[in-house]
Amino acid sequence: MSEGQEDKRIPIFVDDEEVKVDPGTNLIEAVAQAGKEVPHYCYHPKLSVVGNCRMCLVEMGMPGRDRATGEPMLNDDGSPKILWVPKPVIACATNAAPGMHVRTESPLVKECREGVMEFLLVNHPLDCPICDQAGECRLQEFATDYGRGYSRFIEQKNVKPKRTRLGPRVMLxxxxxxxxxxxxxxxxxxxxDPVLGFTDRGSYTTLTAFPGKELANNYSLNTVDICPVGALTSTDFRFKMRVWFLKETDSIDTESSVGCNTVVGSREGKIYRITPRRNDHVNDTWMPDSGxxxxxxVEAENRLAAYSIEGRPCGPDEAMSLAATLLKGHRVAIVGSGRLSVEEQYLLRRVREAIGGGPPTFLVGRTGEGDGKLLSADRNPNTRGAILTGLIDELPKEDLHDLAHLIAEGGVDTLLVAGEDLTMAxxxxxxxxxxxIVYMGTHHNDTSSVAKVEIPALTVFEKSGTxxxxxxxxxKFAQAVPGPKGVLFGLSNFTRLLDTLGGGKRIAPSPANVWAEMSGDVPEFADLRFEDIPRTGSVVDDARFAHLPFPEGPGFHFNPKRAETIAGA
Amino acid sequence: MSRANGDATMPTFSKSAPHPKERRIILANAEDPDFDGTLEAYEGRGGYGELKKAFGMTPEDVCKEVLDSGVRGRGGAGFPAGMKWKFLDRRSGKPVYLICNADESEPGTFKDRQIIHKDPHQLIEGMMITAFAIQAKQAYIYIREEMPYGARILDEAIEAARAKGYVGDNILGSDYSCDLVVHRGAAAYICGEETGLIESLEGKRAYPRIKPPYFPAALGLYMCPTIVNNVETLCNVKHIVAMGGGEFAKIGTTGNTGTRIWCLSGHVQKPGYFELECGKATYGELINDLGGGLLPGRKLQAVIPGGSSAKVLRAGERFTGKLRSGEAFDWGIDDIPLDFDSPMAAGSMSGSGAVIVVDDSVNIVEVLANINAFYAHESCGQCTPCREGSLWMKKITGRMVSGGARREDAALLASIGDQIAGRTICAHGEACAWPTQSFVAKFRDEFEAAAERNPDEWKNREFRLV
Incomplete structure (x- = not known):
């Protein structure tokens, strides 16, 4: 809460400890603000409240008021008298009110949780040793906290289908x-895309897709993420790796300009899955399946993993020096990419400056239909980075016909390509x-196959940047796994090429150093240090680019108002 | 109407002569052998006169009469109907809906179907008066799937009433319009829970809603203010308008006004339904007098006083305490007055008015096994304690009555019941927990003796309820 702003928060008392929360906060969130946890299964901060798991039962009371006089009722010692609601209430559906008292640790609350835990487990299979959810399972966690430790259930457990295909990517x-x-x-x-529902009744209730429908939308795997148990599993990740072995690295989804925040789960240099990371400003807790x-x-067959000159493998130094020779003093055109990181785009600009003569620079635009959610019309994750860093001044076109013309006219001797296949454009x-052609890229393609110099690049998972x-x-995104053996780490490809070209002051190949360099060069980045960018990102001023007709339509947490006014003007 | 025309697919409904202790108001026409339930017959007995009378009053006045009458809901909870109407959110500006809960499915209850089958216009008139009083935009009768004849009868009756201007546009020539639609349920007990009913009426699974915030009076059908009343309650509205709220309140006792239709079933000579003035007769009179007493040579073992979900009363039990009036009481089962408050004072409830008598010919564990099987089958499965607990209790009692009882089962059953009651979304949690809690508490000896019983002694060994 910034200063000068009126504090509208209301005081509530969690186990007699006062905490101030925003009005309308439900008790699960309110108690969390008091540093405690109310266990829950069905409640999800980004979904409607149904209150069906009953795990979040707490005791709730309000300070009493005398009906006749309206005066607060007091105990003998002068403290306000709390009228406790006789039955426990569900925290998820109870909103904080001024003066509300909540008990989260009382014997009754504990008993309620133990009761619900026992009920949830009576018909739950003992699958943990083979269950993908094990290790990140709410049922396991709360069974540890509130489980009985032994079972009173000696009857037959219910039998239900063990593998139902709900859709191409989700198994139930x-x-x-x-x-x-x-x-x-x-x-x-x-x-x-309402395709899921329950059939049958009581404990025999089963989840199913509606007849003739399947869970096939591009967000279907989010159901796997929010499943508090191992009922929904990803067909891709299923039985591949125990989750506790996974190293988790913050990353960004590169399939569109939304930039969904993600977590990359990897073990021993191999990635096993990508899951969304909560960022309420960008993607809430969701991401598309495609991402x-x-x-x-990373492990595709056509991965480019070695430096080469005309197909002959060579060392990086040899490749760089030939590249510099081809670039220096020739008529050069540059093709950058909206998939490069901000740092790479900036260094590419510096490379251009080192070449001299202001070579024309192109970027390949990628647009598709925005889905109004987390897949925007601009399918480059970093078009704005290219504009901010000054690599390009205008929005990229879908195709490179201008470049094709230039080549056809014989106006180009050397083409520096970073991260694109020109035959697709x-x-x-x-x-x-x-x-x-000097080609820098992650994969072999028709462009690299005719390139003079091939410089292998790192995927988003193998480097850090923004x-x-x-x-x-x-x-920000961080490096999850090491790059292919022999490929220069981090931003070294660019800094080494810059050095070879004689680009003046040397820049160490880490994002922090490039940012230190950029802050003096890019006005929007002047006050920003790489280290200071929070996990949820940092918004920079876009006033300089307000005139550009960005293609994105409205989506989650994004409304292109500025673009609208430009279009209307 | 088709029945009068000798429709062969429609059964004839038997009628009973009134017992001298009965006071028939609701059933007055319905049980008359000369009354065939058609609109003509109904009008011949002054039918729709009260609708006309109500239309001469303001809606607020009708509401006030109902409030003054003190009439309590006949569906089970016994909440004052006038009060319920008062809670209606009128400031939202949203349309108001009226729903008649004809999903009569509490085991042992068979009163509403008598009204629907034999005197449908009484319900329609009561509903249209209520609709006018609360200024409902649309009214529904949600009838359970198992009453196909009732649905047909109501459909035909509504058509007849519509033709006469009692239902539909410009009722009785006024500028008030309200249509009435019969909606057949999908055969689930939980559809009788008012928010479950509303969900079902909206075309969804009958998952009861969480309260707060979804109180029907504010956020009911289609998230609009809605009143849900029982068939018998709505019929009473007609008689309240006829005699005036004050006069109606004189029937019965203070706080327990009007008559109630009691459904007597189980081990009695003459099971049936009896309309009695509230508080003017006792359970003893109902069982021994109106019901003709127990079968010869049998002894009373237990009485379930208000539908199978009510807590059981054991024969020989004494109930003592103080009434709300301050008067002390000391009752046996036979002495408990038939009203709303007395069974509650005795630790149970009058519920839907279904009195189930259990004699000594059955083992009490089997009775509970039967009840548990019902509630486990009818649990909607939305919230955890009821869903898992009801089935678990059913499995335990099912095992017990098929020869697998253990001494510790009684304590286990009681503990499961305690883990359900008061922790669920709707009252089905209590409905499934109360029988187990009360049976085990009051018949602890029988439940523990079950472990020692020779497995062959169980009558229903094949009745394994898993």
């Missing part, structure tokens, strides 16, 4: 399901064969 184990309905609510409320498969490019192989999303929010 009905026995594990605790019927919290999070997945159903997610499909209705967030994905807006979760991107890690597969309107330049033919024949045209490419007329020029010398992207600037559609909100002009600078977001």
């Amino acid at each position: 184990d009905d026995e594990r399901c605790i019927l919290c309905s999070r997945c159903i609510r997610f499909c209705e409320e967030v994905a807006e 979760r498969a991107l890690y597969k490019e 309107g330049v033919t192989r024949d045209q490419l064969k007329r020029v010398q 992207f600037v999303n559609q909100q002009f929010r600078v977001q």
